Amino acid sequence: MHLRIFLFFCLSIYSLTSLGQDLKSPSQFLGYELGTKFTPFHRVTDYYQHLAKADSRRVQLQQYGETYEGRPLYLTYISSAENISNIENIRQAHLDNREGKGSPEVAIVWMSYNVHGNESVSTEASMQTVHEILTKKNKYLENTLIIVDPCVNPDGRERYVNWYNQFKNTPHQLDPNSKEHHEPWLNGRANHYMFDLNRDWAWLTQKESQQRIKVYNKWLPHIHVDFHEQSVDSPYYFAPAAEPFHEVITDFQREFQVTVGKNHAKYFDAKGWFYFTKEVFDLLYPSYGDTFPTYNGSIGMTYEQGGSGRAGLAIVTGIGDTLTLKDRIEHHHTTGLSTIEIAANNSKKLNVEFEKFHREKNYKHKSYVLNGDTDKIKSLTNLLKQHEIEYGWATNSSAKGFLYTDGKNGSLKTSKHSLVVPVDQKKGTLVKVLFEPNAKLSDSLTYDITAWSLPYAYGLDALASESKVAYTTDDKNDTITNTTFDNNTFAYLAKWNSFSDAQFLTDLLKENIRVRYSTQPFVLDNKKYQRGTLIITQADNLQKDDFHQVLFKISEEHSKKLTSTTTGFVEAGKDFGSGSVKVIENIKIAVLSGEPTSTLRFGEVWHFFEQQLNYPITVLENYYFDSINLSDYEVLILPDGEHYSKFLEKTNIEKIKKWVDQGGKLIAMGGALKTFAAGKTFGLRSKVIQKDSSSAIAYFEGNQREQIKQAITGAIFKSKLDNTHPLAFGYPDTYFSLKLGNDAFDYLESGTVAFLDGQSTVPVSGFAGSEAQKNIQETLIFGVENYGQGQVIYMVDNPLFRGFWENGKLIFANALFLVN
Structure with a gap:
C-alpha cells in the first residue's frame, strides 16, 4: 500500500515537471534576446505554433480569421491539461451560468494584445507572459482558462515594424529627434483601412472586428484586458478607470477593478515603477476593448504603457531617463501575470457575479421600437445578429413612450414591419447602452464621444417604451417579386x-x-x-x-x-x-491622402468606397498633387485634417479653383473647410466665436472645467434639412448629425442644405458645453456652393465617422451622384 502511494507521488511529480519541459522561451526560439529587436508577425505566430505543438495538452491554437492584407488572426487557449481536455464543457457551463444553471468555478481571462499596431510592445510581452504561465506560474492554470490574442492588428503592426527596421539607426538611437522616432503619416496605429480597431467593438465595420466578435460571443470572458501604449513620458496606467462610468456598470465591476489595481500596485511598488489610476481613461463610449466587454458582463480593463510608436527600441524621456523596449515588455508582462493571479484567486467570485450580471435588470426602458425604411431596418438587424442580440417584429398596434424624433413622450404606430428590441434578454445591458436616447453622464470630461444611440445613427423613427412591447420572432417573409420583361415597358x-x-x-x-x-x-x-x-x-x-x-x-x-x-x-x-x-454619370473620383489629411478620416473615405459603396476611387498623394491633371476626374474629395493651410497655398488652391470653375465637384470635409474660410477661397465664412469674458481667468485646477464649456464631445443634434436639394434627396426634413467639435460656419448665400438654427443647439444626446451651444447657433452642417460651372460641397460634420453613422452615408452618395 505504501509502495503504491510512493509510486503515485513520483508519477505525479514527474508529470508536473515534464509539462512544458520542451517549451522554449521566446528568446531561445527566436534566436535573440526578447526586447533587442521587434519580432516580425510571422515569427510571433511561429512561436505560438511552437507552444501548441510542444505542449498540446495545455495549449490550443485557433485561427479565427484573417486581415484585409491576408495575415492570419489567432487565439491561443491555455489552461491545465484537464481543463483543455474539457474545454467545450467549460465554455458551455460558463454560458449556461448566465441563466443560473450549474456552478462553474473556472475563471476565463481574455487578453488582447496590439490592437494598435505601433503600440508594438504588447505582442512581445504576450510571448514572455504565456511562457511564464506555462512554466513558473502554472499553478494558476488549475482553475483559470486564459485566451490570448497575441496581435489583434497584424497589418498595422507589420507596417510599423517594417518601417522601424528600415529607418532605425544602427545601433538604435536614443535621441528623440532621430528619424526612427518619427513615424510617417501612414503610421502603424490603425488597420489596413486606417480604422482604429479599438473603437470598432460595437460597430463592427472592419473585417477583423467582425471575425473576432464571433469567437468572443462564444466565450464572454470574466475578464478582458486590452494592452496599449501612450506617450513616451507617461507612467504606466492601469485600473481602476476614470469617471465617467456608465450607470449600467455594477458595483462589483467597479470594486473588482480596484482589487486588480491594488494587486498591480503591489508589484510596481516593489520595483519602484511609477503608475497612475483613475485618470483619463473612462468607461463610457461602448466600442472600446474595455467598455464593450464590460457591457457584456466582463471586467473590462485598459492597460497603458508609456512609449508607443515614438519609443522604438529605446528613447530618452523628457526627464532624461532611458525607456527601453525591455522596460516596456517587463511592465506589460507584470500586469498580465498579476491579472491572471487575481483571476485564479477569485474564480468562484467571478462566476457568482457573472451570473448576477445577467439577471433581469430594472432599467427604465423595457423595449425599443423602430420604424423606417426597410433597408435601414435590415442594416440594423444585421448588426444585431452579429452581436447575438434578440429582436422581433411588432403587430398592427401602437406603443407609448419616448419619441426620439420629437424628443418627448408620445405614441408610435406599429406594424409587422416594426422592429422591437427587448431589454429583457441575455444581452439586455448592451441593448440599453446602444439604444438608450441619452447616456447619463456622471462627468462631462470624457475621453471620447458621448452620444451614439443607434436609432439616430440609422435614421429610424424610434420609441423607448417603459413597458414590454409584444413581438414575434418569426422572420418576415416579404419577398421581392421578380420584375419581368415586357415589350411595352418604357x-x-x-x-x-x-x-x-x-x-x-x-x-x-x-x-x-x-x-x-x-x-x-x-x-x-x-x-x-x-x-x-x-x-x-x-x-x-x-x-x-x-x-x-x-x-x-x-x-x-x-x-x-x-x-x-x-x-x-x-x-x-x-x-x-x-x-x-x-x-x-459614371464618374471618376479622386481622394487626397497624405499629411494634410487625418489618417483616420482618410481611411473612412477609403473604406467607404472599397468596402461599402463598392465604387472605384483614385488615391492621390499630397507630394505629387501639383503634377496631377485634375481634368481627369469629375470629383475630388478632401478628407478632414489639421494641416491643410500649408497644402492649400497659392499654387494648389488656384489649381483647385480653376478645376471647379471648369466643372469639377469638390467635396471638402472638416479641417479643409477652416482653411477655405480663413483664406476666403470660396463663399464659406467662419462664424465669430464669442467667448464668455467671465471665464477668461480661471484657477489652474478648474481650467479644464472652464474649457469644457466651449467643447462638444461627440453629441447628436437635430438639424433642419432642405430635402428639395439634391444633397438631401431621400431624407425627411430633419437630420440627426453627430457633431465632433464646435466648428461653426455662416449659412451660404444659397445652397444651405443642413443647418442648426437658433432653436436647435441643445443636443438631443451627448454633451455640449454652454458656450459651445451659443457658438453653433445658425451654423451650416452641409451645403453646396455653385462656383463657375462646378460645385463645392461643404461637410462640416462627418457623415462617415468611424463607418457607423449609417444615416450619413446617403448624404455622401448624393454628393457624388445627384449634385450637379
Whole structure:
C-alpha cells in the first residue's frame, strides 16, 4: 500500500515537471534576446505554433480569421491539461451560468494584445507572459482558462515594424529627434483601412472586428484586458478607470477593478515603477476593448504603457531617463501575470457575479421600437445578429413612450414591419447602452464621444417604451417579386431612400447601365414618387444587349423592387424627357491622402468606397498633387485634417479653383473647410466665436472645467434639412448629425442644405458645453456652393465617422451622384 502511494507521488511529480519541459522561451526560439529587436508577425505566430505543438495538452491554437492584407488572426487557449481536455464543457457551463444553471468555478481571462499596431510592445510581452504561465506560474492554470490574442492588428503592426527596421539607426538611437522616432503619416496605429480597431467593438465595420466578435460571443470572458501604449513620458496606467462610468456598470465591476489595481500596485511598488489610476481613461463610449466587454458582463480593463510608436527600441524621456523596449515588455508582462493571479484567486467570485450580471435588470426602458425604411431596418438587424442580440417584429398596434424624433413622450404606430428590441434578454445591458436616447453622464470630461444611440445613427423613427412591447420572432417573409420583361415597358423605377439604394446604383453604373433620376416629385400610374427616384429606361440602354438580364440580376442581388411603367408621361410633375430628369454619370473620383489629411478620416473615405459603396476611387498623394491633371476626374474629395493651410497655398488652391470653375465637384470635409474660410477661397465664412469674458481667468485646477464649456464631445443634434436639394434627396426634413467639435460656419448665400438654427443647439444626446451651444447657433452642417460651372460641397460634420453613422452615408452618395 505504501509502495503504491510512493509510486503515485513520483508519477505525479514527474508529470508536473515534464509539462512544458520542451517549451522554449521566446528568446531561445527566436534566436535573440526578447526586447533587442521587434519580432516580425510571422515569427510571433511561429512561436505560438511552437507552444501548441510542444505542449498540446495545455495549449490550443485557433485561427479565427484573417486581415484585409491576408495575415492570419489567432487565439491561443491555455489552461491545465484537464481543463483543455474539457474545454467545450467549460465554455458551455460558463454560458449556461448566465441563466443560473450549474456552478462553474473556472475563471476565463481574455487578453488582447496590439490592437494598435505601433503600440508594438504588447505582442512581445504576450510571448514572455504565456511562457511564464506555462512554466513558473502554472499553478494558476488549475482553475483559470486564459485566451490570448497575441496581435489583434497584424497589418498595422507589420507596417510599423517594417518601417522601424528600415529607418532605425544602427545601433538604435536614443535621441528623440532621430528619424526612427518619427513615424510617417501612414503610421502603424490603425488597420489596413486606417480604422482604429479599438473603437470598432460595437460597430463592427472592419473585417477583423467582425471575425473576432464571433469567437468572443462564444466565450464572454470574466475578464478582458486590452494592452496599449501612450506617450513616451507617461507612467504606466492601469485600473481602476476614470469617471465617467456608465450607470449600467455594477458595483462589483467597479470594486473588482480596484482589487486588480491594488494587486498591480503591489508589484510596481516593489520595483519602484511609477503608475497612475483613475485618470483619463473612462468607461463610457461602448466600442472600446474595455467598455464593450464590460457591457457584456466582463471586467473590462485598459492597460497603458508609456512609449508607443515614438519609443522604438529605446528613447530618452523628457526627464532624461532611458525607456527601453525591455522596460516596456517587463511592465506589460507584470500586469498580465498579476491579472491572471487575481483571476485564479477569485474564480468562484467571478462566476457568482457573472451570473448576477445577467439577471433581469430594472432599467427604465423595457423595449425599443423602430420604424423606417426597410433597408435601414435590415442594416440594423444585421448588426444585431452579429452581436447575438434578440429582436422581433411588432403587430398592427401602437406603443407609448419616448419619441426620439420629437424628443418627448408620445405614441408610435406599429406594424409587422416594426422592429422591437427587448431589454429583457441575455444581452439586455448592451441593448440599453446602444439604444438608450441619452447616456447619463456622471462627468462631462470624457475621453471620447458621448452620444451614439443607434436609432439616430440609422435614421429610424424610434420609441423607448417603459413597458414590454409584444413581438414575434418569426422572420418576415416579404419577398421581392421578380420584375419581368415586357415589350411595352418604357422604364423601370426604383426608390431612393437608403444607402442600400446607392449600392444598387453603383452596381448598375459599373455594368454601364444608364440611370436617370428625378429632381422633382411626380405621380405616375396613380402612385407618388419622391425626389431622387431612379429611372432606368430601355431607350437609354439599347446598346446593351443583356440589359434586362443584368438589371434584373442586380436588382435581385440587392433585393430591390423595380416598378415598370409603359410611359414616360406623368400625371403630375415632370415627364421623363424633361430637363428635371437627369442622367447619373459614371464618374471618376479622386481622394487626397497624405499629411494634410487625418489618417483616420482618410481611411473612412477609403473604406467607404472599397468596402461599402463598392465604387472605384483614385488615391492621390499630397507630394505629387501639383503634377496631377485634375481634368481627369469629375470629383475630388478632401478628407478632414489639421494641416491643410500649408497644402492649400497659392499654387494648389488656384489649381483647385480653376478645376471647379471648369466643372469639377469638390467635396471638402472638416479641417479643409477652416482653411477655405480663413483664406476666403470660396463663399464659406467662419462664424465669430464669442467667448464668455467671465471665464477668461480661471484657477489652474478648474481650467479644464472652464474649457469644457466651449467643447462638444461627440453629441447628436437635430438639424433642419432642405430635402428639395439634391444633397438631401431621400431624407425627411430633419437630420440627426453627430457633431465632433464646435466648428461653426455662416449659412451660404444659397445652397444651405443642413443647418442648426437658433432653436436647435441643445443636443438631443451627448454633451455640449454652454458656450459651445451659443457658438453653433445658425451654423451650416452641409451645403453646396455653385462656383463657375462646378460645385463645392461643404461637410462640416462627418457623415462617415468611424463607418457607423449609417444615416450619413446617403448624404455622401448624393454628393457624388445627384449634385450637379
